[in-house]
Amino acid sequence: MAIQIPTELLDGCVLGLLTRGDYYGYTLTQEVRQQIPISESTLYPVLRRLKKNGWLTTYDEPFQGRNRRYYQLTASGRTRLTEIQTDWVAFQPAITTLLGGHTHE
Template sequence: MAIQVPTELLDGCVLGVLSRQDYYGYALTQEVRQHLPISESTLYPVLRRLKKNGWLTTYDEAYQGRNRRYYRLTRTGQQQLATIQTEWTHFKTAMSGLLEGNQDE
């Protein structure tokens, strides 16, 4: 995919994945990669920013002698996801109208 994903949509993608369950960083990257071409070096700054905004929280769990940092959606993160989902619906409708040549959209 050659289209760059805007920051707010990438935020929404991460928040959407985390709305289903908690993930540690690598597993979250793999989950998002199933749908978008994204690298860990792109995702980790997004996670830090989302945590700084209060939309995510973290906790560590031991795994094979090491700690994995898990990310969890907060209540304000859920609210932000709902906002992004609403904005996405409007954006998607407008873009479909333009790209498909529909004048009524």
């Protein structure tokens, strides 16, 4: 896929995954990569920004002598996800129409 994912949509993808539970960075990247091609170097700055904005928190858990940093959705992160989902519902059919596709309205 050569299309670059807009920042807001990538934020929404990460926040949406975190509604399923807490993830550590590597598994979060793998989950996103199952759907869209991104690199770990793409995702970690997104995670830092989402944390800085208060949309997620982190905690560390020991694993095989190392710590894994887990990411957890906050209440304001859930609110932000709802905003992104609302924007997407309006945005997606417009892009589909402009690309010559059909919408299911």
